[in-house]
């Protein structure tokens with residue numbers, strides 16, 4: 391189809407993926423129905439092994455969502471009352487909501503404007519003697535500067551004489567790498583989400599904790615099942631956060647396609663870069679960049695719209711049925727539920743700026759060249775009219 395024939399570009403269209411592999415998905419669900427093993431079971435075990443291998447890590451434990459993966463990780467590290475946990479504010483809510491849920495205090499740190507990820511220097515400013523853990527988020531599919539984060543943590547551990555844990559929120563970043571090392575191998579525990587919009591998405595909620603420490607993996611396994619390793623014996627108080635077999639069966643069908651899909655996302659990102667450059671939009675739009683020796687997996691493609699025009703551009707694109715989204719319109723430090731922490735919006739200036747500028751464009755693997763050309767042409771028309 392030529393760009394001038396296009397009538398709409400959805401932000402995400404999962405039906406295109408279903409058209410390609412739907413028959414296999416249906417077959418997998420039918421086999422779960424026939425087995426009647428609906429919770430955990432062989433499909434979940436297969437997925438745990440598959441994800442551990444894919445992440446080049448030793449262990450993976452399935453759970454009900456990425457949000458629960460974060461909660462279980464903090465529980466497994468014994469984070470609790472009196473502890474502080476450093477988190478970004480420019481992220482999805484679940485990165486920080488797990489902290490008060492274990493009784494600890496979130497401490498928000500600002501981001502690097504080029505990557506949207508935690509800035510190690512800003513983390514260093516926030517580390518203190520109460521810091522028990524840092525949750526880094528590999529936002530939009532790009533790994534955080536983990537070398538910088540590890541250095542800051544080592545310095546602080548030497549200064550305060552206590553262990554500081556690193557948890558990776560890899561919910562948007564399955565398959566992402568830094569210096570050839572996959573996410574999931576930088577922190578002690580790494581959290582994945584299989585929410586349908588993720589690069590590896592299920593048919594509902596699902597999550598996983600990936601790690602290389604057998605004791606921690608076992609602790610998460612026990613915590614996800616009401617703190618019980620032996621049936622009806624509860625060694626501690628956990629939660630009910632099991633991954634169901636339907637989700638695992640769908641994800642087992644999809645996992646072998648993940649690298650192919652990730653490459654297609656990368657090609658789409660490169661094409662946007664070229665199209666925006668050719669359209670002469672650099673005074674109006676800043677395209678996102680892969681920074682350093684990374685494998686960016688492009689879960690989102692978030693441009694910055696300069697000059698206060700983001701919302702007007704978004705509304706204009708919507709008139710041409712072009713879907714976009716805003717991740718995220720408000721920093722977590724500005725959320726009502728965190729007002730008790732006493733942050734002012736300008737305490738995290740890069741986060742505040744990003745919330746007013748970012749606009750996520752469609753980037754899914756099945757997006758066509760003509761659709762991208764149409765989107766960029768309409769963006770150029772908006773700025774050049």
Ligand SMILES: Cc1ncc(COP(=O)(O)O)c(C=O)c1O
Pocket residue numbers: 455456457458481482484485527559561562582583584585595596597
């Ligand atoms: C960065 C980040 N953290 C955590 C989550 C929570 O994952 P879930 O929706 O599976 O609970 C998500 C996904 O929504 C996310 O994008």
